[in-house]
Amino acid sequence: MTTERARVVVVGGGVIGCAVLREFARRGITGILLEVEPDLGEGASKANSAILHTGFDSKPGTIESTMLRRAAALWPAALDELNVPFLPLGGLMLARTADEVRRLTSEIAANATVLGVSTDVLDRAAVREVAPYLADDVTAALSIPGEGVVDPFWLTRAYAEAAISGGSEVRLGQAVMGLELAADAVTVRLADGSAIHAEQVVDAAGLRADEVAGLAGDTSFGITPRKGQFLVSEEAFGVDRIVLPIPGPHGKGMLVTPIVFGGLLLGPTAIDATDKDDRSTDPAEGLRILAACQAMVPALVAAVPVRQFAGLRPVSSTRDFILRPSAISDRLYLAAGIRSTGISTSPAVAEAVVDEVLARRGWPASVPHRALPAPPIDLSGPPGEIVCLCRSIGRGEIEAACRQPTAPRTLDAIKRRSGATFGDCQGNLCSLDVARIVATERAIPVSAVEKHRRGSWLWEAVADPAPADRRGEPAEMPRSADVMVIGAGVAGQAAERAATEAGASVVGVDRRTGATVVGLSRSDGGGWVALVQSSAASAEIRVSSVIVATGAYVEPREHRPIAGGRPAGVMTSDLAWQLLRHGLRPGRVVALVGDGSVVDELSAALVDADARVIRLAEAPDALRGEIRLEGVRTADRWHDADTLVLADRLLPQAFVLRGLGLTDARPGTPAPADADGRLPLEGLWAAGCVVNPSLDHRTCAEQGALVGRRAAEATARNKDGPAPSRAAAR
Amino acid sequence: MSVLVRDRAVIHGSPDAIWALLEDPLALARVLPGAESIVATADRTFHGVLASKLQFLTIRADVDAVFRDADPPRHVRLEMAGRPRGLVGSFTVSVPFDLTGVVAPSSPTGSSAVVTEVNYAVELQVTGRLASFGTPLLRDTLRRQVAVLLANVDRELAERAAGRPG
Numbered sequence: 104m105t106t107e108r109a110r111v112v113v114v115g116g117g118v119i120g121c122a123v124l125r126e127f128a129r130r131g132i133t134g135i136l137l138e139v140e141p142d143l144g145e146g147a148s149k150a151n152s153a154i155l156h157t158g159f160d161s162k163p164g165t166i167e168s169t170m171l172r173r174a175a176a177l178w179p180a181a182l183d184e185l186n187v188p189f190l191p192l193g194g195l196m197l198a199r200t201a202d203e204v205r206r207l208t209s210e211i212a213a214n215a216t217v218l219g220v221s222t223d224v225l226d227r228a229a230v231r232e233v234a235p236y237l238a239d240d241v242t243a244a245l246s247i248p249g250e251g252v253v254d255p256f257w258l259t260r261a262y263a264e265a266a267i268s269g270g271s272e273v274r275l276g277q278a279v280m281g282l283e284l285a286a287d288a289v290t291v292r293l294a295d296g297s298a299i300h301a302e303q304v305v306d307a308a309g310l311r312a313d314e315v316a317g318l319a320g321d322t323s324f325g326i327t328p329r330k331g332q333f334l335v336s337e338e339a340f341g342v343d344r345i346v347l348p349i350p351g352p353h354g355k356g357m358l359v360t361p362i363v364f365g366g367l368l369l370g371p372t373a374i375d376a377t378d379k380d381d382r383s384t385d386p387a388e389g390l391r392i393l394a395a396c397q398a399m400v401p402a403l404v405a406a407v408p409v410r411q412f413a414g415l416r417p418v419s420s421t422r423d424f425i426l427r428p429s430a431i432s433d434r435l436y437l438a439a440g441i442r443s444t445g446i447s448t449s450p451a452v453a454e455a456v457v458d459e460v461l462a463r464r465g466w467p468a469s470v471p472h473r474a475l476p477a478p479p480i481d482l483s484g485p486p487g488e489i490v491c492l493c494r495s496i497g498r499g500e501i502e503a504a505c506r507q508p509t510a511p512r513t514l515d516a517i518k519r520r521s522g523a524t525f526g527d528c529q530g531n532l533c534s535l536d537v538a539r540i541v542a543t544e545r546a547i548p549v550s551a552v553e554k555h556r557r558g559s560w561l562w563e564a565v566a567d568p569a570p571a572d573r574r575g576e577p578a579e580m581p582r583s584a585d586v587m588v589i590g591a592g593v594a595g596q597a598a599e600r601a602a603t604e605a606g607a608s609v610v611g612v613d614r615r616t617g618a619t620v621v622g623l624s625r626s627d628g629g630g631w632v633a634l635v636q637s638s639a640a641s642a643e644i645r646v647s648s649v650i651v652a653t654g655a656y657v658e659p660r661e662h663r664p665i666a667g668g669r670p671a672g673v674m675t676s677d678l679a680w681q682l683l684r685h686g687l688r689p690g691r692v693v694a695l696v697g698d699g700s701v702v703d704e705l706s707a708a709l710v711d712a713d714a715r716v717i718r719l720a721e722a723p724d725a726l727r728g729e730i731r732l733e734g735v736r737t738a739d740r741w742h743d744a745d746t747l748v749l750a751d752r753l754l755p756q757a758f759v760l761r762g763l764g765l766t767d768a769r770p771g772t773p774a775p776a777d778a779d780g781r782l783p784l785e786g787l788w789a790a791g792c793v794v795n796p797s798l799d800h801r802t803c804a805e806q807g808a809l810v811g812r813r814a815a816e817a818t819a820r821n822k823d824g825p826a827p828s829r830a831a832a833r
Numbered sequence: 834m835s836v837l838v839r840d841r842a843v844i845h846g847s848p849d850a851i852w853a854l855l856e857d858p859l860a861l862a863r864v865l866p867g868a869e870s871i872v873a874t875a876d877r878t879f880h881g882v883l884a885s886k887l888q889f890l891t892i893r894a895d896v897d898a899v900f901r902d903a904d905p906p907r908h909v910r911l912e913m914a915g916r917p918r919g920l921v922g923s924f925t926v927s928v929p930f931d932l933t934g935v936v937a938p939s940s941p942t943g944s945s946a947v948v949t950e951v952n953y954a955v956e957l958q959v960t961g962r963l964a965s966f967g968t969p970l971l972r973d974t975l976r977r978q979v980a981v982l983l984a985n986v987d988r989e990l991a992e993r994a995a996g997r998p999g
Contacts, residue, residue: 186888187889188888188889189888190969191973339969362967363967363969364966364970365965365968365969365970479891482890482893482917485919486921486962489921494962495960495961495962495965496921496965497921497962500921526965621960621962622922622923622959622960622961622964624925624960634922634960634961636921641916762958762959762964
């Protein structure tokens with residue numbers, strides 16, 4: 104096996120490891136970063152509050168506090184150079200009782216002053232003025248204007264890609280198996296049998312930092328995980344800054360944090376744990392988070408969380424950051440125990456590590472710091488057809504993400520780079536298409552694409568892979584028509600037929616035939632302009648009326664109160680059908696939830712694909728497995744299964760109406776049509792499951808026909824003269 | 834469309850001077866943030882390519898812009914409709930500007946000078962991918978863009994006053 108040489112090896116591809124690699128590169132020292140997982144930020148860096156803290160409430164004298172203050176000075180330049188999504192929102196720490204007001208002013212504000220952090224105590228009226236969404240019992244608040252939020256995935260990747268642009272390397276899927284310390288170098292043994300002789304190793308392995316140090320015989324510290332669970336609400340309820348309670352006897356409490364790309368992050372909990380792989384969530388904890396956050400922001404009572412997830416923070420046995428050379432040899436430097444403020448402190452930690460290593464190695468410190476901006480994403484190509492429907496993400500954007508320097512290999516890696524699969528359906532409508540793009544870009548079979556960590560297989564090929572959907576180009580569409588019907592399901596087809604028979608010119612658009620309506624806007628001359636995207640182009644089509652018949656999708660696991668981890672192998676029947684049609688088997692032992700003839704059909708198709716099917720009447724309340732599903736629990740009984748297919752509950756697919764303000768961002772909000780199918784904006788109609796997902800086919804067809812006729816008649820009435828003839832329409 | 838930003842700024846120049854700038858496509862190309870090209874296609878109507886930095890992405894968009902509701906030199910509404918390149922979707926921005934001349938009591942030279950108080954709002958409608966970037970990020974971007982626009986106007990007027998028209 105080969106042995107190569109490097110000046111620096113950084114172990115761990117989280118935010119700290121990547122920041123350290125970039126900082127070395129800025130000083131003109133290139134290195135190699137080794138990450139065991141298939142993507143960066145798969146550990147502590149992927150599940151946190153995403154806040155850039157000022158450190159206003161940190162404990163003076165700790166390394167963490169020092170790093171927070173130094174980072175505050177470094178962030179403006181770093182953010183500018185790294186091009187990461189960041190919002191300088193400010194924060195409000197709330198006080199409700201006289202005792203809390205006293206603590207806020209005499210302890211917390213005073214602490215901030217000692218640390219040099221600017222804060223302001225707001226009285227009740229001032230709080231109302233700046234944050235009318237807060238609960239009435241908030242009597243005062245500490246305003247911390249310097250707090251902000253960032254996208255942690257983007258930040259981690261930007262650090263790494265900036266380092267790559269400076270000549271460093273990032274190697275994913277590389278497990279370190281041994282560290283052999285010598286006087287002048289460290290031999291890093293890798294799982295594939297190769298080795299790297301490095302002049303310096305930095306241990307930034309997060310939750311595993313103690314284990315990596317242990318490879319060199321350093322057992323001077325331990326790392327334990329502290330689990331924090333979060334909820335995600337796509338609806339923001341007007342919250343425009345970070346809201347947090349005054350710390351209680353059990354910790355900092357739970358926060359309401361705007362997400363940089365919209366929506367809210369609620370939480371976290373903080374439970375000391377022992378299992379470094381257990382990222383399972385618990386619906387009871389979700390309820391606890393909701394209750395705590397609703398106490399601060401009452402409107403959250405209407406929140407419908409789209410996702411619950413858990414992160415693990417590495418807590419050191421010293422209860423502070425560990426930034427020092429190993430006791431065994433200074434050829435190994437420890438950057439460990441970077442717990443919940445890792446994102447916030449990353450530039451300062453990197454600076455501190457590199458400063459000390461340079462001094463100890465005697466490497467020239469006079470090299471001016473190079474500006475290493477993260478390379479921009481190349482969006483010069485055409486957007487292509489819509490792949491991720493919920494977020495209107497086109498093929499071109501996903502392909503561009505695949506060509507970034509830290510090329511994504513997994514579905515979750517694509518999600519973090521492009522947002523695809525992050526929307527309401529949680530990938531159940533688009534995962535296969537996304538995986539096909541990854542497979543094409545990497546020249547591997549689509550069955551080799553994994554979900555997240557090593558071994559998280561998604562599906563298996565059981566037949567010759569079917570070609571990708573030949574969506575091709577939509578038939579030549581007119582640039583104008585009387586009526587547009589969006590969706591070609593039962594209701595959409597009936598609407599199109601009825602409107603045509605009533606004399607209207609009709610244009611039908613359906614994603615499955617190659618074109619997607621991505622937006623509707625009012626036309627200057629009355630009526631509507633639909634922006635339609637296909638693989639070749641986008642086009643505007645002017646119509647008098649629009650009938651939305653976009654149907655429904657199966658409620659994904661992420662919206663449901665199901666305890667457990669986030670393994671591969673959990674999907675809805677929307678995805679399962681797509682897989683089977685393309686010669687892919689969703690799994691070997693499938694727990695299938697739901698009943699009725701459609702589910703019977705799916706069950707038979709799974710059996711035909713040599714899967715064993717376990718029929719369940721109700722969705723499970725718990726899952727087992729972190730990498731691939733291992734089992735599901737219903738009625739206190741565990742069933743061994745590597746796949747769960749949910750086919751029992753539909754949600755209306757009303758994404759296209761959000762931009763018009765007719766539905767909010769909560770999943771499951773139906774199109775608000777009246778009994779005649781009219782939506783609140785003139786010229787807009789809706790029919791079928793997008794209005795009521797429990798409708799059967801017959802009712803959808805009847806409703807579609809009714810709405811089609813009415814839309815055509817209304818269009819005719821609004822025109823000068825008689826209704827258009829069918830001949831003219833076509 | 835929803836109003837994402839409402840603010841005001843002071844520009845060191847008279848409303849008439851600002852208005853003259855709006856009538857000049859070359860000057861507009863200099864003051865519109867990220868303008869890579871602008872051509873006048875009709876009276877107060879322009880087409881061009883704008884590059885906007887959305888923090889993590891620089892989005893280049895083909896834009897049609899028009900000044901509507903002109904009431905020289907007091908009020909004008911800038912409307913821009915565009916399609917980003919490489920991303921699916923569209924945007925429409927409407928920015929009504931109200932210009933009020935104010936005699937500044939103490940200019941740097943000690944003499945009184947006319948400055949203009951600009952009150953503006955930014956209304957935005959987005960479809961497709963841009964909508965998924967979220968309101969906070971779009972608001973932040975618009976706020977910065979308008980701030981840069983007004984700063985550019987301020988600088989342009991200063992250069993004109995100094996006899997160095999762009």
